Amino acid sequence: MSHSAPQPIEISASDALKGRVTVPGDKSISHRSLMLSGLAVGESRIEGLLEGEDVLATAAAMRTMGVTIERSGDGIWRVWGVGVGGLLQPGQALEMGNSGTSTRLLAGLIASHPITATFTGDASLSKRPMGRVIEPLSLMGADITASPGGRLPMMVRGMNPAVPIEYTLPVASAQVKSAVLLAGLNTPGITRVIEPVATRDHSERMLAGFGATLTVEPTNRGRVISITGEAELKPQDIVVPGDPSSAAFWAVAASIVPGSEVTIANVGLNPTRAGLFTALHMMGADITEVDPRTVGGEPVADLIVRHAPLTAIDVPPDLAPSMIDEYPVLFVAAAFAQGRSVARGAHELRVKESDRIAAMVAALGACGVVLEEFEDGLAVTGTGGDPIPGGATIASLLDHRIAMAMTVAGLHAKAPITIDDAAPVATSYPTFFATLEELQGK
Structure with a gap:
């Protein structure tokens, strides 16, 4: 399962994202x-x-x-x-x-x-x-x-x-x-x-x-x-809800690309996992839950996300455990918000697939975003909705979430962003780039 041959991909600014997607299982x-x-x-x-x-x-x-x-x-x-x-x-x-x-x-x-x-x-x-x-x-x-x-x-x-x-x-x-x-x-x-x-x-x-x-x-x-x-477990029929970590990329993409409206079907909204959506709501994102229901003991809903101006926030540290995998794409959202967002209390990011704090500082910094790095998080100064400069080649560091987060950033950048290796995306979302093309109408 090692990725021997890098698969670079170039991401250019996108027209409005439109459509309905079903994300992979959690x-x-x-x-x-x-x-x-x-x-x-x-x-x-x-x-x-x-x-x-x-x-x-x-x-x-x-x-x-x-x-x-x-x-x-x-x-x-x-x-x-x-x-x-x-x-x-x-x-x-x-x-x-x-x-x-x-x-x-x-x-x-x-x-x-x-x-x-x-x-x-x-x-x-x-x-x-x-x-x-x-x-x-x-x-x-x-x-x-x-x-x-x-x-x-x-x-x-x-x-x-x-x-x-x-x-x-x-x-x-x-x-x-x-x-x-x-x-x-x-x-x-x-x-x-x-x-x-x-x-x-x-x-x-x-x-x-x-x-x-x-x-x-x-x-x-x-x-x-x-x-x-010494338990005796009984066999079950399980229906796996859509992964909120995968849904997060489309929620941020639709929020930052002007004119977008994306419906994300069957998203698991377990409260111990839904911190990213809470943070986006705090920033002013336009996210509507439709048909809330319970599947296999897990809360699920469809999400309709429309483009909206985002405002910088201080991310509550107690949200960290419920959105630890979503911080890279939250930093991308913050790059397009009005003002300076601060996210602290996320020490765990240092020991994920990569050091995700350092990785996102390098990636967003190379694309012209103003940042301040802390041991446990970042401060990100946003553009107020304007495109970021872009024009950089980003090291994904074999980290699927870095690759996908910076793909989202490239959708609203003045110059194309190149991801040096998109292959790691297959670890969690094999159809990610095909889904992006569908939302772009390609």
Whole structure:
């Protein structure tokens, strides 16, 4: 899954974007659907699974550990699970490509099974630190050997039976929380995660949906999530809502390109994920929710987004956990707002697929945007709706969200913007550029 041949692409200023799009299935839910279906006893069906490289890496890893996964011609994925505790010793290294979610969550699954697995990844993933998940899983008894700096390649030797722990998250991380909860599934007793700052709650919702005994209790220490181990999960029929992180690019694009009106269908609006839309509303974006509904326990709606003048804001730091993946495209929106936007409290951006703060400073700065960099965020001085200068070649740094965010920026730039490598976009949104052409009427 490594991207050997760069795929540069040039983005020029666009006429109004018009039309209706359906974004790929939610990446977080897709990963968890495959993992939990693989631990259920019997056949689960998944509709709307994101078929990007990251999720396919999860599917491949689960197959390697004995789970039968098939995709039928109607796009439905069927998974025959092996039961909690039933994962088999993989016969080869688990190749994670660019997927940090796959790596951290699967490490949690394996930590309480009597198997050993080696995780490998591409150049980008191999730079990302895994220490934050190594610590709690080691406390549960797993023997984890990582490369220098707590990086991939990494070998995880599971402990069975593992030791239940009570673990307070030192940083807001849904991946670390989920890894511990998944390890707790096959651990005798009750495993607890204390979350001082709430993060996306897909794991809690899905674990409960599959029949795990799980409680969530608000306390003065934060949310206390408790899971009872040695669970028996029941197979499910899952409908994956559209990924709000993918929808974010069209919401910002329609907001900044004059004359645009885009309907984004079936967007998951879980409140632990919808911070970007809250921030855009604060900036004056014209976003209307249509047909709000609940699908598979997740709130969903269609969004109609029309071009509107944006005004700079101070982004509330408590929004950070609910929009951590959307900051790159929020910085793009801020580049076209009236005034100086400030976004702080996003330390996590430093350890994503790239250092997304530094990456966006370099990218937007090269395109003539005035910025101030902080350790935990950015200040962006906008154009008041005018095009940015553009005319630069941008390093995507093997980061799909940098590539897509700067594509959006190029849609309202005076001179074309070149993305040095658009290939990483396939990790989360394989049809992104085709969808852009449809909205442009090409």
